[in-house]
Amino acid sequence: MDVDVGIVAQRDNERAQTLAASLVDALEREGASVVVDEATGEAVEAAAVPVDAMAGRELVVSIGGDGTLLFVAREVGSTPILGVNLGEVGFLNAVAPDDALGVVTALVTELNETGTVEGRDLARLRASGVDADWSLEPALNEVLVHGPRRGSGGGATVEIGIDGQRYTESHADGVLVATPTGSTAYNLSEGGPLVHPAAETLVVTQMAATRAMPPLVVEPETEITLTISGSESAYAISDGRNRQHLEPPATVAVSLAEESVRLVGPQANFFDGLDKLE
Numbered sequence: 001m002d003v004d005v006g007i008v009a010q011r012d013n014e015r016a017q018t019l020a021a022s023l024v025d026a027l028e029r030e031g032a033s034v035v036v037d038e039a040t041g042e043a044v045e046a047a048a049v050p051v052d053a054m055a056g057r058e059l060v061v062s063i064g065g066d067g068t069l070l071f072v073a074r075e076v077g078s079t080p081i082l083g084v085n086l087g088e089v090g091f092l093n094a095v096a097p098d099d100a101l102g103v104v105t106a107l108v109t110e111l112n113e114t115g116t117v118e119g120r121d122l123a124r125l126r127a128s129g130v131d132a133d134w135s136l137e138p139a140l141n142e143v144l145v146h147g148p149r150r151g152s153g154g155g156a157t158v159e160i161g162i163d164g165q166r167y168t169e170s171h172a173d174g175v176l177v178a179t180p181t182g183s184t185a186y187n188l189s190e191g192g193p194l195v196h197p198a199a200e201t202l203v204v205t206q207m208a209a210t211r212a213m214p215p216l217v218v219e220p221e222t223e224i225t226l227t228i229s230g231s232e233s234a235y236a237i238s239d240g241r242n243r244q245h246l247e248p249p250a251t252v253a254v255s256l257a258e259e260s261v262r263l264v265g266p267q268a269n270f271f272d273g274l275d276k277l278e
């Protein structure tokens with residue numbers, strides 16, 4: 001059987017491109033059909049396609065840091081992803097570069113023999129306008145609502161609604177809703193709790209609120225609304241990259257997205273990973 005694999009290497013990263021080239025060689029020798037992303041295609045001899053065209057392949061390998069994996073996840077939906085860590089933190093990428101060849105070859109052999117690979121599904125969040133017609137790309141880490149700019153003087157008033165009931169309202173730099181995956185990212189810097197990956201919850205965390213309430217842990221099916229007012233403009237942002245301009249007063253609805261992200265290959269040990277954050 002011909003296994004379809006996509007490889008995305010962090011742009012402008014020579015180490016990532018070199019590793020991508022050796023994966024292309026090894027996988028083609030195994031009889032797999034391999035494509036790389038267009039930026040990598042300029043440096044590596046292989047068929048190149050846009051990253052979103054890799055959706056539906058049996059495996060996509062992301063070589064880079066957490067930012068690269070978040071980017072790949074945004075583009076390929078629930079296509080199985082393996083993360084190889086070449087970044088500084090690499091919380092989302094379980095595989096070290098030296099192990100990449102062995103792990104990817106083993107996964108392709110498994111796909112050949114069984115047609116499937118084991119993995120785990122990571123929840124994502126959908127953010128959309130309540131009083132305007134827009135939605136953001138689903139977030140693997142968090143959805144954030146903030147005023148015209150981050151930091152002092154850039155805040156706004158944000159009211160948090162939980163299943164139609166008001167939790168709290170305060171002037172703040174912003175408010176974020178994090179998945180368990182995102183609990184170790186921005187959420188942690190803003191005083192939110194660590195969430196163990198096996199816990200199915202969402203966390204709502206205020207950012208530098210003047211009348212701060214503790215971060216609120218809710219069940220994943222909760223409908224969360226963030227209503228922002230008292231500033232000239234505001235933004236809703238998914239995973240730090242995909243943003244929507246808001247004209248306050250504006251209400252953003254945040255809920256579980258239908259499509260999760262599927263990570264395959266060895267699972268990172270959550271507690272070992274925490275050492276990287278110090």
Ligand SMILES: NC(=O)c1ccc[n+]([C@@H]2O[C@H](COP(=O)([O-])OP(=O)(O)OC[C@H]3O[C@@H](n4cnc5c(N)ncnc54)[C@H](O)[C@@H]3O)[C@@H](O)[C@H]2O)c1
Nearest residue numbers: 066067089090091141142181182184185186189239240241
């Ligand atoms: N103050 C902060 O902690 C802070 C600031 C900006 C962005 N971020 C996070 O980075 C993500 C991407 O945003 P960007 O593209 O603007 O920044 P980026 O890609 O430069 O990432 C910022 C840092 O967050 C780390 N990171 C990302 N996801 C993580 C996770 N799930 N667990 C632990 N660390 C993680 C990255 O390795 C990197 O060191 C956002 O979703 C946000 O959670 C965090």
Ligand SMILES: Nc1ncnc2c1ncn2[C@@H]1O[C@H](COP(=O)(O)OP(=O)(O)OP(=O)(O)O)[C@@H](O)[C@H]1O
Nearest residue numbers: 009010011037039064065066067068071087088089
């Ligand atoms: N092959 C690629 N094609 C197009 N865009 C890319 C590619 N690789 C990375 N990018 C862009 O770069 C961003 C990720 O790069 P970023 O600088 O955040 O690195 P990183 O993977 O987090 O690594 P580090 O931990 O070293 O910062 C993605 O959001 C995406 O916009």
